[in-house]
Each structure stands twice: as C-alpha cells, then as structure tokens.
Amino acid sequence: xxxxHQERWTRVKGRLRAEVxxxxxxSWFARxxxxxxxxxxxxxxxxxxxxKSWIQSHYAERVLAxxxxxxxxxxxxxxxxRSTMMRPAAAATxxxxxxxxxxxxxxxxxxGFGVLNGHAAAPVPAATPATASAHDSIGGSPLxxxxxxxxxxxxxxxxxxxxxxxxxxTARRGDPVMFNPLYVHAAVGLGKTHLLQAIxxxxxxxxxxxxxxxxxxxxxxxxxxxxxxxxxLAFKEVLRATDVLLIDDLxxxxxxxxxxxxxxxxxxxxxxxxxxxxxxxxxxxxLENMDDRVRSRLAGGLVVEMGSFGEDLRLEILQARxxxxxxxxxxxxxxxxxxxxIAKSVTHxxxxxxxxxxxxxxxxxxxxxxxxxxxxxxxxxxLVRPQEPRKVKIEEIQRIVARRYNVSRGDLLSxxxxxxxxxxxxxxxxxxxxxxxxxxxxxxxxxxGRDHTTVLHAVRKIENLVGNDLALAEEIEAIKxxxxx
Ligand SMILES: Nc1ncnc2c1ncn2[C@@H]1O[C@H](COP(=O)(O)OP(=O)(O)OP(=O)(O)O)[C@@H](O)[C@H]1O
Numbered sequence: 001x002x003x004x005h006q007e008r009w010t011r012v013k014g015r016l017r018a019e020v021x022x023x024x025x026x027s028w029f030a031r032x033x034x035x036x037x038x039x040x041x042x043x044x045x046x047x048x049x050x051x052k053s054w055i056q057s058h059y060a061e062r063v064l065a066x067x068x069x070x071x072x073x074x075x076x077x078x079x080x081x082r083s084t085m086m087r088p089a090a091a092a093t094x095x096x097x098x099x100x101x102x103x104x105x106x107x108x109x110x111x112g113f114g115v116l117n118g119h120a121a122a123p124v125p126a127a128t129p130a131t132a133s134a135h136d137s138i139g140g141s142p143l144x145x146x147x148x149x150x151x152x153x154x155x156x157x158x159x160x161x162x163x164x165x166x167x168x169x170t171a172r173r174g175d176p177v178m179f180n181p182l183y184v185h186a187a188v189g190l191g192k193t194h195l196l197q198a199i200x201x202x203x204x205x206x207x208x209x210x211x212x213x214x215x216x217x218x219x220x221x222x223x224x225x226x227x228x229x230x231x232x233l234a235f236k237e238v239l240r241a242t243d244v245l246l247i248d249d250l251x252x253x254x255x256x257x258x259x260x261x262x263x264x265x266x267x268x269x270x271x272x273x274x275x276x277x278x279x280x281x282x283x284x285x286x287l288e289n290m291d292d293r294v295r296s297r298l299a300g301g302l303v304v305e306m307g308s309f310g311e312d313l314r315l316e317i318l319q320a321r322x323x324x325x326x327x328x329x330x331x332x333x334x335x336x337x338x339x340x341x342i343a344k345s346v347t348h349x350x351x352x353x354x355x356x357x358x359x360x361x362x363x364x365x366x367x368x369x370x371x372x373x374x375x376x377x378x379x380x381x382x383l384v385r386p387q388e389p390r391k392v393k394i395e396e397i398q399r400i401v402a403r404r405y406n407v408s409r410g411d412l413l414s415x416x417x418x419x420x421x422x423x424x425x426x427x428x429x430x431x432x433x434x435x436x437x438x439x440x441x442x443x444x445x446x447x448x449g450r451d452h453t454t455v456l457h458a459v460r461k462i463e464n465l466v467g468n469d470l471a472l473a474e475e476i477e478a479i480k481x482x483x484x485x
Contacts, residue, residue: 003381003382005034005036005037006034006382007382008037008070008071009034010382011070012063012066012067012069012070013025013029013032015066015069015070016029016062016063016066017029019062019066020059020062021437022437026187026188026281028051028054028055028058028059029055029059030188030189031046031047031051031188032044032045032046032051032055033045033046033082035080037071037074039073040073040074040075040076041074041075041076041077041078042067042071042074042076042077042078043078043080044063044077044078044079044080045079045080045081045082046079046080046081046082047081047082048081048215048217049081051081051217052079052080052081055079056079060077060079063077064076064077140212140213140214140218141213141214141215141218141248143197143200143201143213144197145201146324147193147194147197147198147201148197148198148201148202149165149166149169149198149201149202151194151320151324152191152194152195152198153313153316153317153320155309155310155312155313155316156307156310156313157190157306157307157308157309157310157313158186158190158191158195158306158307158313160304161184161186161191161195161304161305161306162195164179164182164184164302164304165182165184165195165196165198165199165277168182168199168203168244168275168277169198169199169202169203169205170202170205171275172206172208172209173208173209173243176273177273177274177275178302179301179302180269180270180273180275180276180301181266181270181275181276181277181278181297181298181301181302182275182276182277182278182301182302182304183277183278183279183280183283183284183298183299183301183302183303183304184196184277184278184279184280184304184305184306185279185280185281185282185283185284185303185304185305185306186279186281186305186306186307187281187308187349187391188281188349188351189348189349189350189351189352190306190307190308190309190349190350191306191350192248192249192279192280192281192306193248193249193279194350195279195306196213196246196248196277196279197213199211199213199244199246199277200213200246203244209243209244210241210242210243210244211242211243211244211246212238212239212242212244212245212246213246213248214245214246214247214248215247215248215249215252216247216248216249216250216251216252216253217249217252219247219253219258219262220252220253220254220255220258222235223235223257223258223261224255224258227257232261236261236264236265236268239265239269240265240268240269240272240274242269242274243274243275244274244275244276244277245265245269245274245275245276245277246277246278246279247262247276247277247278247279248279249279249280249281250278250279250280250287251280251281251282251287253289253290254289259289259290259291259294262294263291263293263294263297266294266297266298267297270297270301276301278298283299283303283305283393283395284296284298284299284303285299285445285446286442288442305393308349309349309350311343311344314342314343314346314347314353315339315340315343317350317353318334318339318342318343318353318357319339321353321354321357322334322339322357325357325361329361329364329365331364331368332360332361332364332365332371333370333371334357334360334371334376335371335372335373337373338360338371338372338373338376341373341376341377342356342357342376342380345380345383345384346380346383346384348383352383355380355383356376356379356380356383359379359380360375360376360379360380363375363379391436392431392435392436392483392484393436394432394436394438394443394446395409396483397428397431397432397435397436397479397483398412398413398428398447400479400482400483401424401427401428401431401479402424402428404424404475404479405420405423405424405427407420407421407424411424411425412424412425412428412447412448413447413448414448415448425447425458426458426461426462427462427476427479428447429443429447429454429455429458429459429462430458430459430461430462430463430476431476431479431480431483432446432447432455433455433459434459435480435483439452440452440455440456440459441455443455462476
C-alpha cells in the first residue's frame with residue numbers, strides 16, 4: 001500500500017470525524033485501520049467483531065460516502081476483524097512490506113485467559129453444569145502478556161492512575177477497599193487497557209483473589225448468551241464471585257437489559273466490598289446512555305483521568321520498548337537522536353508510538369540494515385501529525401473559573417443566585433460551549449442539572465458583554481490561555 005493511500009485514509013478519517021463528531025468518531029472509528037485499496041474495493045479492519053457489526057449496521061454508507069468524497073471510483077468497503085493478537089500497531093508494522101505475510105510482535109507468547117484465580121491463564125473451576133456454561137460465555141477477555149506493571153512507564157500524565165491501580169492490584173483479600181469503583185478514563189491509546197491488564201496480571205499474587213478482566217463487549221456477549229442459554233443466574237454468580245472485576249472500554253456497553261445487569265453487578269460488588277475497576281474513554285457523567293444512578297455510582301469512587309503524554313514520557317516509553325524489543329532481536333538498535341525525533345514528532349498516543357517503532361523493527365529484521373534518521377523520517381511520515389490544540393474538559397473550565405473568581409466549583413453547580421456566583425457560572429458555561437463540543441443540554445446537565453435554555457441564556461449574555469467590556473474580554477482570554485497550557 002502506498003503512502004498515497006495512507007494519506008487519503010487520513011483525509012477520509014478527517015471527513016468522518018467532522019461528520020459524526022469527536023465522541024462518535026473516537027468510540028467507533030478510532031481503531032479502524034486501512035488494510036488495502038484494490039481498484040473499487042477498500043479493505044478496512046477493526047479489532048473486534050462487535051465493532052465490525054456495529055459499524056456495518058450503523059455507518060456502512062457513511063464510511064463509503066466519505067471514501068467516495070476522496071476517491072470517487074471506490075464502490076465497496078470490505079470490513080474485517082483483525083486477529084486478536086495482532087494489535088493495531090503490529091498490523092501497521094506489516095503494511096509497508098506485505099500485509100498478508102509479515103506480522104511482527106514483541107512477544108510470541110499466546111494470550112492468557114482473562115480469569116486469573118491463582119494460576120495465570122487458568123479458567124475458573126466450574127461448580128455446576130449451569131455455571132460451567134456461564135463460564136464459557138464469560139471466560140474473560142484475553143490478556144496480553146506484555147501489558148504488565150513492569151512495562152508501564154509512569155509519568156505526570158498517569159502517575160495517579162498508576163498509583164491507584166497498584167494499590168488495587170496489591171491489596172489482599174479482606175483488606176478494606178479504599179476506592180470503589182476505581183474509574184480510569186483517557187482518550188484513545190493512552191494506556192487504559194495496559195493498566196487494567198497490569199492489574200489483572202498482578203492482582204492475584206499469592207493466588208488468593210479471583211480477578212476477572214472483561215471488555216464491555218465481552219460483558220454484553222456473556223450476558224446475552226446467558227439469556228439465550230437460560231443461565232443468567234449462573235452468569236451473575238460468576239461475576240459476583242470475583243474479588244476484582246475489571247471492565248474495559250465501558251463506553252461500548254449497550255442494550256437496556258445489559259445496562260440493568262451491569263448496574264446490578266456494580267451495586268452488588270460494591271456493597272459486598274469487592275473491587276470494581278472500570279476504564280472508559282470519557283468521565284462517568286458523560287456516559288450518555290447510562291442511567292443517572294449508575295453514572296453517579298461510577299463517579300462515587302475514585303475517578304482518575306490519564307492525560308496525554310508529554311515528550312519526556314513518550315521518550316521513556318520508546319526507550320523501554322526498544323529495550324524490550326532488543327531482548328528478542330539484539331541487532332535492533334535505534335540511535336538516541338532517532339528516538340528523540342520520534343518522541344517529538346509522533347505526538348498522539350501510545351499506539352502510534354508502538355506503530356512507529358514496530359515499523360523500524362520490521363525494517364531491521366527484514367533487511368538487517370541499521371536504523372537511520374532518514375529511514376525513520378520515511379517510515380513514520382504518516383504518523384507525524386500537527387499538534388492539535390489541547391482538548392478542554394468541562395470540569396477543568398469549572399475548576400479554573402471557580403479559582404479565578406474565588407468561589408468553589410460546588411458554587412458553580414449549585415442553585416445559588418448571588419451575583420458573585422452567577423457571573424462566573426455564566427462565564428464557565430460560555431467557555432464550555434465555545435471550547436468543547438458538548439451540546440447545550442449536556443452542558444446544562446454538567447452544571448448541576450440546568451435546562452439547556454439557561455445555558456443558552458448564559459452564552460448569549462457573555463457574548464453581548466464581551467463585545468462592550470474590554471476588561472471582561474481580556475479576563476476570558478486569560479482563562480482560555482490557562483486552559484490551553
Ligand atoms: N504508560 C505507558 N507505558 C508504556 N506503554 C504504554 C503506556 N501507555 C500506553 N502504552 C502503550 O500504548 C499502546 C496503547 O495503550 P492501550 O491499548 O492501553 O490504550 P487504551 O487507552 O486502552 O486505548 P483504547 O481507548 O483504544 O482502548 C499499548 O501498546 C500500550 O502498551
């Protein structure tokens with residue numbers, strides 16, 4: 001596949017992102033990859049069957065239309081599921097050479113099972129035939145042997161999440177649960193899965209706790225299968241018999257009855273003092289399809305955001321990756337200036353960093369040639385992206401506005417109507433509307449359950465004031481600068 005195709009693919013993704021909005025894009029399309037373009041057919045892949053069927057049933061025409069906008073000759077989109085062990089970045093490795101034949105992984109070890117109960121990769125022993133059948137349907141999602149605490153690099157962006165995850169992983173059975181649930185959220189590729197799987201691998205040290213790692217997709221599948229085979233009770237029992245339940249990619253949970261089941265599980269686990277850990281691409285209050293009670297239960301434990309990687313962290317992750325790759329392929333060496341170049345130019349996320357290195361590793365393995373700056377520049381051209389302005393979160397806006405006007409964030413969310421609170425609240429709502437993609441009703445909800453008309457009124461009010469009040473305009477500019485830092 002040529003760079004031309006990759007560039008076109010980048011533009012198609014841009015169109016899709018613009019059409020469906022950031023939230024939907026990152027939920028459904030961020031992990032879609034271009035495999036090949038053959039005259040009228042474009043082949044794309046996604047990591048899971050669930051994503052594939054969802055995209056096919058909801059977005060097939062839109063994806064095709066976006067392609068046709070770039071390449072009118074395209075008539076067909078062929079969507080497939082990438083093999084589970086071939087992580088997206090590994091797929092990227094294969095591409096420049098031959099997509100069908102070369103797959104480079106750091107570690108050829110097979111994936112373990114998601115349920116760990118004393119023996120790594122051992123399934124939970126079945127108690128009754130009904131339970132056994134339920135186990136089949138929730139045998140845990142595969143664990144990647146590379147995703148451990150040892151390989152997780154800690155920096156400013158993720159130190160709190162890491163500390164909390166370590167705490168969960170090293171607690172002993174019967175210890176008081178410090179925060180429940182632990183809710184980790186971050187944008188795509190910033191290490192949520194890595195952290196959850198690290199807990200899964202480390203969480204049963206001593207073999208005394210049962211740890212179950214499930215993607216939300218697997219949860220849905222397990223629950224729906226148990227309904228079909230009439231083993232729902234067993235399904236519930238298996239879930240609730242775990243000491244540590246880890247649910248990844250919670251934003252993919254779907255279906256009314258599945259939501260209800262998840263809610264029961266969450267409540268039962270927390271009430272019984274068993275640990276729940278959840279990862280998602282957004283904070284709990286932004287899980288739009290979920291019931292308010294579930295959202296507030298999720299928000300009621302420890303909610304930690306993992307931020308985007310700074311250059312230092314990117315460099316450390318790259319160094320760690322090279323060291324680990326060298327243990328399998330000693331000839332692989334990446335000179336320090338090349339690593340700094342990648343850390344500077346590939347700014348997005350861990351997956352892109354992994355992709356960049358995998359391409360160099362593939363090159364080194366296939367040609368035996370040393371990695372040079374020229375090679376690196378050529379190989380990772382399509383991963384180099386212009387720095388986007390930082391995404392701003394509503395909570396951040398509330399925090400910074402509250403601090404500047406000497407009120408509390410609670411005041412902004414409260415129903416107090418004194419002048420010293422009303423104006424900052426309006427400013428914060430105005431900033432939420434202008435700096436984020438959130439809708440008016442969503443902003444209203446995030447400001448203590450206000451109506452969208454109140455938000456609209458605040459936005460208009462501040463817009464009018466800013467036109468006539470230079471001091472206020474400057475103040476708002478200063479807040480915006482602080483938010484972008
Ligand atoms: N702190 C870190 N140290 C080392 N590697 C990391 C770190 N954070 C992320 N990575 C690597 O970046 C890649 C993407 O991470 P991961 O799959 O955990 O992201 P994610 O947040 O779960 O993404 P998604 O939202 O797509 O599920 C993985 O290869 C992971 O090992």
